[in-house]
Amino acid sequence: MEDLRQIRQDIDRIDRQMVDLLVERMDCADRVAAYKAAHGIPVLDRSRERAVVRCAMQRAPEGLKDQTAVLMELLMSISRARQSQHLGTDTHISDAITQALGAMPRSFPTSASVATQGSEGAYQQIAADRLFRHADITYFDSFEGVFKAVEEGLCQYGILPLENSTAGSVNQVFDLMMRHDFHIARSCRVKIDHNLLAKPGCTLADITDVYSHEQAIRQCEGFLAGLGGMCVHACENTASASRRVAESPDRGIAALASRACADLYGLNVLARNVQDQDNNYTRFACIAKDLVIYPGADKTTLMLVLDHEPGALYKVLGTFYALDINITKLESRPIPDRDFEFMFYFDLAADATSPEFLRLMRTLEGSCQELRYLGSYAEVI
Numbered sequence: 001m002e003d004l005r006q007i008r009q010d011i012d013r014i015d016r017q018m019v020d021l022l023v024e025r026m027d028c029a030d031r032v033a034a035y036k037a038a039h040g041i042p043v044l045d046r047s048r049e050r051a052v053v054r055c056a057m058q059r060a061p062e063g064l065k066d067q068t069a070v071l072m073e074l075l076m077s078i079s080r081a082r083q084s085q086h087l088g089t090d091t092h093i094s095d096a097i098t099q100a101l102g103a104m105p106r107s108f109p110t111s112a113s114v115a116t117q118g119s120e121g122a123y124q125q126i127a128a129d130r131l132f133r134h135a136d137i138t139y140f141d142s143f144e145g146v147f148k149a150v151e152e153g154l155c156q157y158g159i160l161p162l163e164n165s166t167a168g169s170v171n172q173v174f175d176l177m178m179r180h181d182f183h184i185a186r187s188c189r190v191k192i193d194h195n196l197l198a199k200p201g202c203t204l205a206d207i208t209d210v211y212s213h214e215q216a217i218r219q220c221e222g223f224l225a226g227l228g229g230m231c232v233h234a235c236e237n238t239a240s241a242s243r244r245v246a247e248s249p250d251r252g253i254a255a256l257a258s259r260a261c262a263d264l265y266g267l268n269v270l271a272r273n274v275q276d277q278d279n280n281y282t283r284f285a286c287i288a289k290d291l292v293i294y295p296g297a298d299k300t301t302l303m304l305v306l307d308h309e310p311g312a313l314y315k316v317l318g319t320f321y322a323l324d325i326n327i328t329k330l331e332s333r334p335i336p337d338r339d340f341e342f343m344f345y346f347d348l349a350a351d352a353t354s355p356e357f358l359r360l361m362r363t364l365e366g367s368c369q370e371l372r373y374l375g376s377y378a379e380v381i
Contacts, residue, residue, distance in 0.1 A: 352376035
């Protein structure tokens, strides 16, 4: 039997050779970049990449063909990123980002006209007050109303829930994001503490029906199941549920909502903090019509449509890996009216002013079917 120490020495020798070959290969990539720059040729050449991978697989033994393809595709991704760095050619999106960075305001505004869904006391209103010291809030019946208010210039900003740490993404908002033109200017996290609210004088034994937003209901499933035999009704938001309880003559109804709603609508708290997880947060996006990047922007949101072929997502992920950019959220949503096609939603931890970030945007714009840059922003925690 071979000595393990000797085998490891062989591996170390091969690894040194691989590093030397990688350096040599990247030198060739630099020369290719120089040629492309001189002749106006784009970085991405899909036919060339497929040919390189195919030839490598043909040379590989039967048991290593798939692994060889993975290795070569990763090399292609690294090479594209390096060529993009050397070419420094601005694409439509990277040019818009560069302009926004050059016009960066000194600070995020403290006052603005803001659109939110719901009514006074809803968590969207709480998020608006966290983001703006003086928010002139206009309430809309639906999330789509918020998008339209921003698109049409009725309000400067809009507040929309993106995801909850217990119940997950707000799918309705994600689906609307595909249909509207907007940018994310900032985000915030709001601690969600749900309470069971009822009319003064009512007890838990009096309650037969509970109203709240569907997300709040999902976040309190354990508590509601423990009540036994309770009828649960979804409505527009937690504030409208509280108002329904306050205005109804029925003393057997209650709402799941915030303490602020109890004070606002004159209701009593029958049970406090009834959410299933105490560490319960909702993340809200502050959207604007135009792209503006404010100081401290270290998060970015993208939406991508990729080629419907094996390895398409893997190749994109390789670009993030090659540029050392961390993906903090990745989710897919079906595209309406397109059978079994999906939009991929990415949240990134990336400083918008870093050269790696601009390199990423240049690379992605040439390698995706569709790319939507939704903005770079800071998050208030």
